[in-house]
Amino acid sequence: MATTKQSKVVKVEPLDHKDAKWATLVKITYTDPEGVERTWESGERLTRPEGADIDGVGILAVLQDPSKPDDSPRILLQKQWRPPVDAIVIEVPAGLIDPNETAEVCAVRELKEETGYVGKVMGGDFGVSPIMCNDPGFCNTNLRMIHVTVDLSLPENQNPQPSLEDNEFIETFSVPLRDLWDECKKFEKEGYAIDARVGTLAEGVECAKRWKL
Template sequence: MASPRKSRIIKTEPLDNKDAKWATFIKTTYTDPEGVERTWESSERTTRPKGSDIDGVGVAAILQDPAKPDDEPRIILQKQWRPPVNATVIEVPAGLMDPDESPETCAIRELKEETGYTGEVVADKSFQVSPIMYNDPGFCNTNLRMIHVTVDLSRLENQNPQPELEENEFIETFSVPLKDLWDECIRFEQQGYAIDARVGTLAEGIELAKRWKLA
């Protein structure tokens, strides 16, 4: 597999909205709480399926082996070079919604395509799907739901997972102990990687729960 760290930017240039395939740049005029008229510049995705309330999903996929109940649960992560930040980013599996697709179905499909693993949405219905989240609401309307998934390593199809990547996808899949995610994020940053907000937020939540003894 080609390493995502070998990618490089050749040039950057302005892009006219009429030439954009995935997003547009817009100016919104609005009134503030005191009635003053103001404007705001932002970006909008153009790929959200009709009838869907989200653009895509992120997948928090936990590796577990029922035959080894004492093993530490591990979370699936990925390394993927991203042109907007000119860096290889530590991410969770993720992807855009297809038409007439549920978030849960999208998550299982994307996990299989990007990592080769066959997963299942967690049994607890109150924790299967997160509220809608916005990564950068001051700049873009892009949103998603996090889907919580387990991967049973004892299943035959998970013994030697093979991703089904598209020709323009160069993704390296790996896993780390869930309890060490905060320390791993610090280590990755020191190595020159960028940290996706979803990974960083998961890590921070785990660390907060540990330090304030919430569980």
């Protein structure tokens, strides 16, 4: 498989609305609390299925082997070059939701397709996050984070093989969840970009450690 390091931006040019397939730019007219009419430029996704309340999911996949209870849990991460930032980005697995698909089903499907791992959505009220807006000052994109466990002792997880599309070049790896903050700092020094979802997860883990939550 070709490495993501071979990717590069060749050209950047304006995109006409009629040619947009994935996202477009709109001008929103609104009134502020004092009744003053104002405008806002916003990015808008064109891929959200009718009736869906989210565009897609991000996946917090934790790798554990029940036969090794003393091993530190690991978080599944990916390296993927992203044209808008012209850099290889450290990300969690993620994907767009299909029509009539639940967030949980989407997460398990995308995890299998992108990484080869078969996961299980965590039970209780922690399995599915509230709806999160990626960058509400710029675009309407939103998602749910789905929290998934991957049992490394299962036969289907012994030799995971992703089913990537021909335009996907993704490298999957894992790091100890407790070390995620230090890993992000290291990746930044090495020239990688850090996806906000990964960075936020790292901050949460580090806050829990430092304030003994």
